[in-house]
Amino acid sequence: MADVHASIGAEENNEMNFRQGVRDCIPTLLGYISIGIAAGVIGIAAGLSALEVVLLAVLVYAGSAQFIFAALVLEGSPAAAIILTIFIVNLRHFLMSATLAPHFTQYSVWQNIGSGILLTDETFGVASVKTQQKQGMTASWMNGLNVTAYICWIISCAVGAIFGNWIADPEALGLDFALTSMFIALLVLQLDAVESTKIKHYIRLILCIVILMIGFSFFVSSHMAVLLATILGATIGVVTEK
């Protein structure tokens, strides 16, 4: 990959290479493994074959979407309803891609497609902390991060699908909390990189989002609430900044 970048004249940051991307992915792997195994187990429980579970992991590659897919298939929902629900659940990735995309404009179309297609909540979180810390973003770093997460996810889903019946209750091990604690840590790292003069503004914004989320939960699904609270929250952030 490094040769390709050199040939298009992109500046390669030595500390932001493929290997560093792989390394930066490691803290998130516990989340992928536990949720991936759970997604595999639930897929089998919903009547999908192991091959279908792996296909979902390879092609859809989104934890929440795979859980919902299994639940809707089990309910016998019509195909159109399943597709629409999956679309809404993953629409938040549009905002994440739009946030990271300005850092990749110097790279080729295919590199941009590759960075986008493998984007997840977790890789977005790690990458946005890097951009917040004003570390130069490189495509090979992003590839290292994304590919590590992708391979780990597929293996975890496959393990869940094949060995699911023998794996004891993952909730008893607290593994479902891996995702929440990861989001918490990414949020703290984001705030840590904010300039000290703006920190009050960001804390107020976070309180706004909490209130918005609770408010929206009266009217819409949690996935819609995440989307609406984020769009409204970012707008409030721009309007109220000094």
Next chain:
Amino acid sequence: MNVSLSMLLLIAACAAVTIVPRVLPFLIIRNLKLPVLAMRWLSYIPICILTALVVSNVLGENGPLSFDWEVIAIMIPTILFALWTKSLLLTVVIGVVLMAALRFFIG
């Protein structure tokens, strides 16, 4: 170990609707210089979306104003630990260990 054609088509359609929102911004922004205001708006997205995702994990599944108190109880020490260590890996590990301990002792 088999895949029916209808299931394959359904999975493919779901893949398509997840790929479009992921890839489209990368293709649009590559060919378009965003105005400063849009960039400022986007700079708020990470903190907003991460907060919203944390809150969505706290809100219970039994309708509005239901809270997952187990998650809230463990969240507080996890936030303090994250502030103290500034480490993603250590925070994930301590969060999982605390949640396992809580469930072990409460049953």
